[in-house]
Each structure stands twice: as C-alpha cells, then as structure tokens.
Amino acid sequence: MSSATRTSVPNSEAVNRGYNFASTWEQNAPLTEQQQAAIVALSHAVVERPFPSKLSQGNISKENNGLSVSTKPGNVEESGEIDGVLVNTNQFYKWFTDLEAAMKSETEEKYQQYVNTLTERIQTCDGILQKVDETLDLFNELQMQHQVVATKTKTLHDACDRMVIEKQRLIEFADSLRSKLNYFDELENVATSFYSSNTSVASENFLPQLKKLDECISYVENNPQYAESNVYLVKFRQLQSRALGMIRAHVLSVLKSSTSQVQAALRGSGGNKAAVSEGVETSILYVRFEAAASELKPVLEEIERRSSRKEYVQILSECHRIYCEQRLSLIKGIVSQRISEYSKKETLPSLTRSGCAYLMQVCQQEHQLFDKFFPSTSEDSSSLAPLVDPLCTFLYDTLRPKFLHEANLDALCELVDILKIEVIGEQLSRRSESLAGIRPTLDRILADIHERLTFRARTHIRDEIANYLPLDEDLNYPAKLEQSAESKSDPSSIDQSSDVFKTWYPPLEKTVSCLSKLYNCLEQAVFTGLAQEAVEFCSVSIQKASKLVAKRSSQMDGQLFLIKHLLILREQIAPFDIEFSVTHKELDFSHLLEHLRRILRGQTSLFDWSSTTTSLARTLSPRVLESQIDAKKELEKNLKATCEEFIMSVTKSVVDPMLSFVTKVTAVRVALSSGAQNQKLESAMGKPLKDQAFASPDKVAEIIQKVNAAMQNELPRVMEKMKLYLQNPSTRTILFKPIKTNIIEAHEQVLSLLTKEYSQEEITNINMVSIAELQAQLDKLV
Incomplete structure (x- = not known):
C-alpha cells in the first residue's frame, strides 16, 4: 500500500482505539520465542512469490535471443494477460513495467476495498459510539433523576416511620400513664372495701384486695418522684395496718374459740384436765385445733408467702405468739402435772428418762400441729419457742434441785450417759427437726450436771485421795x-x-x-x-x-x-x-x-x-x-527414783562386803598415788595388798563367805518379795536385770584384784565362785 493510500485512510477515533489496543496488546502480550520462530519461517516461505495463475510459462517463448509475448486484445487489467513479442530490452522493460503496474493495480484494488470496508465500519462504529455516548448521557440524567426521586421517597418513608414510632411511643406512654394511674386510683377502691361494714377476713375479696394494696405500696415506694407519692404511701399504709389488724383479730378470734371449745371438752370429759388419758387428750387437744388450722390456712399462707416484707414479718410473729399463748394455756397444766407425778414415783435416772421422753413426745405433737398452721416457718425452732421453753422449764425446774443434791459420782455419771447418749444422741438425733426447740434445755441440764459432777469429782479427789487416812488393814x-x-x-x-x-x-x-x-x-x-x-x-x-x-x-x-x-x-x-x-x-x-x-x-x-x-x-x-x-x-520420775533406790538397796544387801572391800582398796591406792606425808602411814601402805590387815586372805575369804551366804539366803528372799509384789514376770526381769549386773560387776572387780594381788593357792582358799557359775545361779532366781 502506497503512502498516498495510507494517508487517505481517515484518522478516526476507532482507528486510534485500535492502534492503542494493538500497542497495548503488543506490550502486555509479547510473543514467545516459538511464536517468533514461526513468523520467521513464514516470512522465508513467502519471499519468492509465484506468478499469477493467469500467467503461464507457455505464453513466454524464446526466439532468437529474444522474448515473444503473446497479448490478447482487451483490457490488460480485465484479463490480466499481455500478448506480444518482446524483441529487445526496451520492450521487455516496458512489458515488465506494464506487468508490474497491472499486478500492483490488481493488489491495491483488494486492499483498497478492504480499506473502504474498514473505513465504512469505522464510521459506523463512530456513529454507534456517538449514539452510545448520547444514550449514556441520557442514562446518567435518568439515574440522577432516579436518585432524586429515591431520596425524596426515602425521606418520605423515614418521616412516616418516625411518625409511626412516635405514635407507638405515645400509645405506650398513654398505656403506661394509665397503668401508673391505676395504682393511685386503687386507693378509693381498696379504702371502700376495707372500710365497709360487710368486709371480713374470711370473705373472698379480702385477700385479692390485700394483694392489690401491697402492689400499690410497693409501686409508690419504688417511685417516690411522683407527685404526692408520700401522701398516697401514708394512706396505703394506713389501709394495710387496718387490714393486718383485721387479720390479727381474726386469728385471735379463731384460736380463742378453739381454746374455749377444748377447755369445755376437757371439763366435760373429766372435770380435771390434768387427769385426762392420753388418747382423749390427743383427741381433744389436737384434733379440734386441726379444724382451726384448716380455717386459717388461706390467710396464714398469704402472710407466710409475703414474709419478706417487714410488716408481714411482724404480723406473722404476732400470730406465732398468739398461737403459742393459746396452746400454752391448754397444755401447761397437763405437762406440769405429768412431770410432777413422775418426780414423786421415780428415781432420778428414771425421772430423767421418762421426763425427757414425755417432753419430747409433747414437743413433737406440738410441732406437727404448728406445721399445719404455719407450714413455711415451722422449721424455725424459735417460732415455737414461746410454747416449748415454758414446757421445758417444768422439766428443768424438777430435775435441777434433785441432781444438785446428788453426791454420788456413779449416779451423776449415769445421768450424763442418759442425757448424752440415750436422749440427745439417739432420740433427739432421729427427730432433730421437730425437737430442735427442746435441745437448748437438754444442753442446759447436761451442762448443769457436768458442773455438779466436776464439783463432786474435785471433792472426791480431795477427800478420798489427797486427804485419805489409811487404816491398819490398808498398810x-x-x-x-x-x-x-x-x-x-x-x-x-x-x-x-x-x-x-x-x-x-x-x-x-x-x-x-x-x-x-x-x-x-x-x-x-x-x-x-x-x-x-x-x-x-x-x-x-x-x-x-x-x-x-x-x-x-x-x-x-x-x-x-x-x-x-x-x-x-x-x-x-x-x-x-x-x-x-x-x-x-x-x-x-x-x-x-x-x-x-x-x-x-x-x-x-x-x-x-x-x-x-x-x-x-x-x-x-x-x-x-x-x-x-x-x-x-x-509419776515416771518418782517411779524411776524408787526403782533405782530399790536396786541399790538390794545390791548393797547382797554384795555390800565386796563393795566396802573395793572401796577401801581404791582409797589406799588413791592415797599412795597422792603421796603420804606420815612416814609411818607410808610404810604401812607400802606393803602389798594381801599384807594389809583388811585385805588378808582370811579377811577376803570371810567377805566372800558373807556374800555367798547373802546370795543363798537374802537374794532368794528378795526374789520372793518381788514375786509377791510384782506379779508380771517381765516387770520382775526388768527390775532384777540391773541388780544382777551390779552383783556380777562387784564379783568381777574383786576377782580382778585377787588375780593381780594374790597367789593361786590363796585364791583357791578364798573359794570365790566363777563368773559363769554366778550368772547361772542368778538366772535360776528369775
């Protein structure tokens, strides 16, 4: 393609985009070595271009050093063939020029058509792009309008939501205000109900009205910021005090009525309520009060359920006190009389057993009855204390004077065993929940007995041990x-x-x-x-x-x-x-x-x-x-000193002559070693030991004879006394062992002196036993 042709191609935006795309593609997607090698191979393959198919070798002939070219009439461009005879070089060059022009024209025509096609398509693309740009502008404008509409719509929706929320809030506020005002509006309704002459604790509306009153009080207490809340609180509390007073009066009335019925039944059954049998006593004292418990159960359960509030704690405590007073007025005479009868007929240990058993029976029955009136608070033993403590006092006042006058340690120890093991350890532990109220009294009685026992024990130790005066037969x-x-x-x-x-x-x-x-x-x-x-x-x-x-x-x-x-x-x-x-x-x-x-x-x-x-x-x-x-x-110190004294006494009684002899010999040797000042004494001490007056063979033989006699006579007598006083053989063996050792050591010392200072003939005449014979002799005595 010529430069003129290239310049005729319109420089449109599509071309620029294509060129930029190709450049970017070339930069971002470079050819590999294999692809480049393929391109080189293709370039070598198309270096020699073949003749056009419309030209053939047959049309070119060679004549007489010249070329003959056959041409046909018509347009060369249309036929692509040139017929003629090339005579000289000029004709060839002309022919070649024409041929080249024809070929170039033929080649450029295809590319020109392709260029035209591309130009048309580029123009089409430019038109499309322009329409796209216009469409995009319209779309952007439409999007902006949509955004404006969406914003306005959202604003409208938000405003509607706020209005709905505000409406709901106002509705809730109105409901809350209405519910809060209901607590204050209840004042007139509750006041009308409680001040009505027809209102009673047993009516169906009393407890629901009391519950509403409690709710109103709780609400006003928790919201003191409301106007006139203090005024309403005072009025509500006045109504509550009146309601609780009605409850107290109702409980007292029911219990008094039951007490009167029981007293009338007791008078009618025997005239003396202390003489009523146990079966009739149970029927009268407990069965009729169970009916009262059923009557008071709804009210008392409500009071116990609300015992977390101090007002109800107080009314519950008053109900406990009223109940205990009424029950005590019925059974104190019976319990006192029964314990008095036990005291007259039975000994102190028997009275302790029977009195504690009867008191535990009564306390258990009272706890069971109390549980029917107050099931939620019956576990607390202090609730029943106003009833149980006076009953326990009857037993305590009966027992205390008796064991305070008891001087016998065996009797006091027996009382301790009865209370500690039988009553508290066995009976009370099996029924600890129902008898918890009696435990302090039992502990108090046991402590008093301990104190009395300690006093009597000290007196016994002082009189019978420390100040004991032995009789003749005791010694x-x-x-x-x-x-x-x-x-x-x-x-x-x-x-x-x-x-x-x-x-x-x-x-x-x-x-x-x-x-x-x-x-x-x-x-x-x-x-x-x-x-x-x-x-x-x-x-x-x-x-x-x-x-x-x-x-x-x-x-x-x-x-x-x-x-x-x-x-x-x-x-x-x-x-x-x-x-x-x-x-x-x-x-x-x-x-x-x-x-x-x-x-x-x-x-x-x-x-x-x-x-x-x-x-x-x-x-x-x-x-x-x-x-x-x-x-x-x-004690160990005195025993050891006495044993040592006895050992030395026995040792001395047997081998005392030997010990005296050894002591004298030791004294002589000490005197010789220290040097004697008296010449006469020095000359006397300078003699051999056997020449000394106290150590002559005859004297030594006499000493040995005395020791042997003591071994034969005194030592067996000592052993007989030891067997008489100490009956355990091991004890005698332990005590005799040091005596045996001392005797043997005394013989060994004397035998050593005899061996050193005396001749064999003199030793034979002295007639001292050998150590082996001595050991055998001593072993026979044990």
Missing part, C-alpha cells in the same frame, strides 16, 4: 498380798478379780475408778484438769503410804509397795488419750512489799509519774506467775 503389807496369793491358789475361790483390787492401796483404786467414770462424761479440758489432780494426789498418797509400810514391815516392803502401785497407776492411766500437764497461773504481790518499804523510807513517792520510775498502775498490778505441772512425768 498390812505384805500380809494382804500373801492372803491374795493363797486365795488364788485355793480352787474354791471364785471371785479372784476382786481380790486384785483388794490388794491395791485404796486411793489408787479410787483414782482409777474415778477417772474411768469421768473420762466419757466430761469434756476433755475439764477431765484433763481433774485427771492431773487425781494422779498427782494419788502419787503423793502412795508415797506417804510407802513410808508407813516401811515402818511397819521393812524398807524393802515400802519400796516394793511404792513400785507396785506406781506401776499400776501408770498402766491404768495409759489408755486415757490426754495430756496430764496443767498450767497453773498465780498472782504474785511480793514486789509490792518492797515498793511500800521504799515509799515509807522516803526513797520514792507514791505520786511520782516520771519516766525513770515505774508507773503507779504497773507498780500496784500483780505479776502473773505461770507454772506447768505434768503429773505423768512426775
């Missing part, structure tokens, strides 16, 4: 033990266990018996104090008795007596799971005397409050001195 040891041993060996003896206690010193038996009785009856803190006192006094009493036994019999009998009873006391108090230590606090005023002396001497002033002196308050205040006493440790 008849070892005769009492020998008699007991004979009774045990006698086949005809039946009660051998009682003989064991007969051999005990009486304060020991009383201590063990007293602690055994009190252990489960008193609180641990109280029992600990009593046990500490009892063990301490018993230990002192046994020590005193051991001295008396030693005077009557022998020193060994006194020691074994003390060991025996201290061991028994330690064994008997072991099961008690307590600490036998008590802290005693005392007030010490001893420093006041010295301070008064200083005041009298003028060394200090009574009113001197300077910082250098003690203030008056501190000076005149007593000092608190604390001392802790552990009776169990003191």
